[in-house]
Amino acid sequence: MAKASTVYDVAAHAGVSIATVSRVLRRPADVRASTREKVLASVWELGYVPSANARGLAARRTGVLGLYFPNLDAMEELDDAEFHGSGLVEVVRDMPDSGLVRPPNLYFDEVLRGSELEAWRQGFALMVGVGRGAFPADMVNDIAGRVDGMAVLAQSVPDAVLEHVSRRIPIVLIAGPRRGDDYDHVSVSNAAGMDALTTHLLDVKGVTNFAYLAGPEDSPDGAERFDGFRRALENRGLDPDASPVLRGGFSRQRGREVTTELVNTGMLPRALICANDQMALGALDVLRAHGVGVPSDVIVTGFDGIEAGSTASPRLTTVRQPMVDLGRAAMRAMLSRLEDPKQPPISLRLPVKVLLRESSEGPPS
Amino acid sequence: MAKASTVYDVAAHAGVSIATVSRVLRRPADVRASTREKVLASVWELGYVPSANARGLAARRTGVLGLYFPNLDAMEELDDAEFHGSGLVEVVRDMPDSGLVRPPNLYFDEVLRGSELEAWRQGFALMVGVGRGAFPADMVNDIAGRVDGMAVLAQSVPDAVLEHVSRRIPIVLIAGPRRGDDYDHVSVSNAAGMDALTTHLLDVKGVTNFAYLAGPEDSPDGAERFDGFRRALENRGLDPDASPVLRGGFSRQRGREVTTELVNTGMLPRALICANDQMALGALDVLRAHGVGVPSDVIVTGFDGIEAGSTASPRLTTVRQPMVDLGRAAMRAMLSRLEDPKQPPISLRLPVKVLLRESSEGPPS
DNA sequence: CTGAAAGCGCTTACAG
DNA sequence: CTGAAAGCGCTTACAG
Numbered sequence: 001m002a003k004a005s006t007v008y009d010v011a012a013h014a015g016v017s018i019a020t021v022s023r024v025l026r027r028p029a030d031v032r033a034s035t036r037e038k039v040l041a042s043v044w045e046l047g048y049v050p051s052a053n054a055r056g057l058a059a060r061r062t063g064v065l066g067l068y069f070p071n072l073d074a075m076e077e078l079d080d081a082e083f084h085g086s087g088l089v090e091v092v093r094d095m096p097d098s099g100l101v102r103p104p105n106l107y108f109d110e111v112l113r114g115s116e117l118e119a120w121r122q123g124f125a126l127m128v129g130v131g132r133g134a135f136p137a138d139m140v141n142d143i144a145g146r147v148d149g150m151a152v153l154a155q156s157v158p159d160a161v162l163e164h165v166s167r168r169i170p171i172v173l174i175a176g177p178r179r180g181d182d183y184d185h186v187s188v189s190n191a192a193g194m195d196a197l198t199t200h201l202l203d204v205k206g207v208t209n210f211a212y213l214a215g216p217e218d219s220p221d222g223a224e225r226f227d228g229f230r231r232a233l234e235n236r237g238l239d240p241d242a243s244p245v246l247r248g249g250f251s252r253q254r255g256r257e258v259t260t261e262l263v264n265t266g267m268l269p270r271a272l273i274c275a276n277d278q279m280a281l282g283a284l285d286v287l288r289a290h291g292v293g294v295p296s297d298v299i300v301t302g303f304d305g306i307e308a309g310s311t312a313s314p315r316l317t318t319v320r321q322p323m324v325d326l327g328r329a330a331m332r333a334m335l336s337r338l339e340d341p342k343q344p345p346i347s348l349r350l351p352v353k354v355l356l357r358e359s360s361e362g363p364p365s
Numbered sequence: 366m367a368k369a370s371t372v373y374d375v376a377a378h379a380g381v382s383i384a385t386v387s388r389v390l391r392r393p394a395d396v397r398a399s400t401r402e403k404v405l406a407s408v409w410e411l412g413y414v415p416s417a418n419a420r421g422l423a424a425r426r427t428g429v430l431g432l433y434f435p436n437l438d439a440m441e442e443l444d445d446a447e448f449h450g451s452g453l454v455e456v457v458r459d460m461p462d463s464g465l466v467r468p469p470n471l472y473f474d475e476v477l478r479g480s481e482l483e484a485w486r487q488g489f490a491l492m493v494g495v496g497r498g499a500f501p502a503d504m505v506n507d508i509a510g511r512v513d514g515m516a517v518l519a520q521s522v523p524d525a526v527l528e529h530v531s532r533r534i535p536i537v538l539i540a541g542p543r544r545g546d547d548y549d550h551v552s553v554s555n556a557a558g559m560d561a562l563t564t565h566l567l568d569v570k571g572v573t574n575f576a577y578l579a580g581p582e583d584s585p586d587g588a589e590r591f592d593g594f595r596r597a598l599e600n601r602g603l604d605p606d607a608s609p610v611l612r613g614g615f616s617r618q619r620g621r622e623v624t625t626e627l628v629n630t631g632m633l634p635r636a637l638i639c640a641n642d643q644m645a646l647g648a649l650d651v652l653r654a655h656g657v658g659v660p661s662d663v664i665v666t667g668f669d670g671i672e673a674g675s676t677a678s679p680r681l682t683t684v685r686q687p688m689v690d691l692g693r694a695a696m697r698a699m700l701s702r703l704e705d706p707k708q709p710p711i712s713l714r715l716p717v718k719v720l721l722r723e724s725s726e727g728p729p730s
Numbered sequence: 731c732t733g734a735a736a737g738c739g740c741t742t743a744c745a746g
Numbered sequence: 747c748t749g750a751a752a753g754c755g756c757t758t759a760c761a762g
Contacts, residue, residue: 004532004533004534005532044529047528047529047533049506049510049529049530049532049533050510051422051510052418052427052507053417053418053419053421053422053511054418054422055510056418057416057418057419057422062417062418064492064511089557089558089560089561089716089717089718089719090716090717090718090719091561091562091565091718091719091721092718092719092720092721093721093722093726094675094680094720094721094722109474112477113495116493116494116495117495120494120495120504125492125494125507125508125511126492126493126494127429127490127491127492127493128481128492128493129481129485129490129491130478130481130482130485139485141414142417142490143490144414145414145415145416145417145420146417146418146429146490163412164409164412164414165412167369167370167412167414168369168412168414169369169414189454192454193454195454196454197456281676307673308672308673308676310459311646311673311676311677312676312678313677313678315459351454352454352455353454353455353456353457354454354455354456354457355457355459356456356457356458356459357458357459361458
């Protein structure tokens with residue numbers, strides 16, 4: 001790393017102008033083959049790597065797409081806790097509730113993958129930022145200065161910041177509610193998914209006695225799912241208000257707590273519909289501990305389609321969100337916006353898939 | 366997005382020079398309070414977001430750290446397969462082996478988190494790239510031009526490319542073997558972890574009859590783990606060559622196949638040591654299907670500490686790698702290198718943790 | 731505490 | 747097909 005070489009170095013070494021060096025790298029066809037080879041040889045020999053900053057500045061685009069999301073799981077906690085320098089190995093008995101393995105937030109991971117995949121495919125790099133307490137606005141701003149467009153998950157950014165930043169680059173909102181009419185927006189069919197799942201239970205499994213384990217008050221996704229649940233009941237002429245609604249918090253732990261309360265009342269429903277998989281997994285934990293059969297005594301369902309649900313026993317019936325696609329769709333929307341800034345706002349709803357598994361169906365036949 | 370405003374716009378609007386605008390943003394203390402406020406007001410009013418390109422070019426640093434890793438799971442397959450525009454919902458019976466839920470590659474996800482966390486903490490943005498068949502070299506090069514330093518996972522990049530790129534920016538190698546002596550390197554204690562786990566089985570559980578489910582031939586991590594296994598046996602005076610070694614491939618499916626062969630021989634060992642969790646999970650699938658008790662008949666162990674292992678039943682005994690820390694350590698090493706380019710190469714081994722769970726210990730007492 | 735000016739390393743019309 | 751030159755939007759000594 002003696003001092004990175006520049007176009008000037010390469011040009012001098014190859015005996016051409018810097019314009020020619022630039023052309024060889026960007027539009028090779030415009031340069032005579034012999035010249036091109038000379039230049040390429042110099043590039044390699046000098047270990048030349050073009051500066052994306054200079055390139056971006058001159059070309060007026062960065063070639064980078066941004067993805068920003070809030071930090072839902074308490075990543076802060078992990079701090080330096082695990083940085084224990086004591087020896088190379090430690091042997092511990094890991095009890096079921098010891099929480100030694102932090103539940104990764106699979107939702108975001110998959111959105112990230114999809115975004116990354118699509119961005120690179122389209123010839124863009126991807127820059128990611130996860131909101132962390134301190135100064136989300138600064139972070140958003142920082143990313144905004146580095147990219148050609150930015151996707152933002154749910155309600156991770158205050159409106160004012162979004163508006164400020166959107167004066168420089170296009171913004172795509174992922175999931176959550178549609179905010180304003182100005183931003184492009186991609187999301188999934190929360191209500192339709194929960195509706196379909198509930199209807200299956202109603203029509204195929206003959207369930208009439210439900211309890212609903214809801215998400216946090218302020219979750220728009222949670223609200224949409226709940227609407228889907230109610231809609232299904234109404235469509236079959238049932239009173240949605242007849243089903244008890246328990247307020248959860250999207251965490252496994254909350255799922256456990258709420259289910260414990262439910263068990264203690266002694267009034268178990270035929271089916272326990274959970275607003276997400278984590279809570280459903282928590283419910284499964286508690287029901288198992290109390291010797292309640294799933295699905296023989298109580299049917300349990302989730303929402304999201306995280307991997308842990310497919311490894312649980314019984315495996316969890318759920319509604320799978322196309323999270324990878326969500327990321328991809330966001331990037332596509334952004335690129336389409338970049339190409340044609342005047343097109344009307346994009347609003348996409350991606351389809352979901354109800355996955356029937358043993359927690360509602362019993363063992364495979 | 367009428368046309369992003371620049372320092373010049375802000376300077377004109379606030380009635381100061383561009384130098385002052387720059388100072389307000391970078392070293393606010395150097396500017397008189399009243400001036401500062403005037404400028405800040407203009408910044409906000411004009412929706413000014415500084416161009417990171419111009420900034421990076423002028424300041425000779427990008428403020429971005431890079432992370433590149435290979436694409437181990439077949440992400441390609443997912444292609445546009447899931448982009449089905451048919452309706453909003455689909456209901457399907459998801460059989461245990463239908464593979465509808467792609468196993469996320471948790472290893473990378475956690476490294477990514479750790480990197481992201483540490484990078485932002487230190488005031489850097491993070492750019493990620495996942496190698497995808499086509500032109501990994503181009504991608505690495507592309508990232509290299511955009512960042513101040515780059516971390517590269519395992520052997521995802523050919524030596525020649527690494528060398529080329531390292532003439533411009535510092536490179537940190539994550540996991541895998543230490544390549545050359547020039548690069549900084551962070552990894553985990555594979556051998557010590559497997560050694561400790563095996564020793565526990567030997568000394569505490571009194572196991573003497575093992576089978577080893579190995580990783581792919583070309584995996585350095587796999588090789589180190591296997592060494593640890595052999596070392597433990599040797600230390601207790603046992604012949605490591607007495608244990609059958611089955612060649613796997615780190616996938617759950619391979620774990621199933623190999624375990625099926627093992628079951629068919631009728632020669633089940635007392636303990637089946639797997640080189641990673643995915644294979645161990647596959648082994649669990651097959652043993653369960655054949656009515657073999659775990660751990661009563663056969664003890665099964667994994668390596669990695671992925672979440673699915675802690676949700677499986679029985680929960681999987683494993684060696685947990687500090688994957689988040691791996692990412693963080695890589696970023697730290699990079700920053701330390703950036704600060705002091707002449708310091709000797711960094712080589713870090715992070716400690717691991719043996720998690721004893723029901724697949725080796727039986728139900729919690 | 732503030733400004734004028736050079737320079738960061740490219741791309742891109744414009745000529746030729 | 748190739749070169750000279752302007753310009754992208756900042757930062758940073760250097761003066762004052």
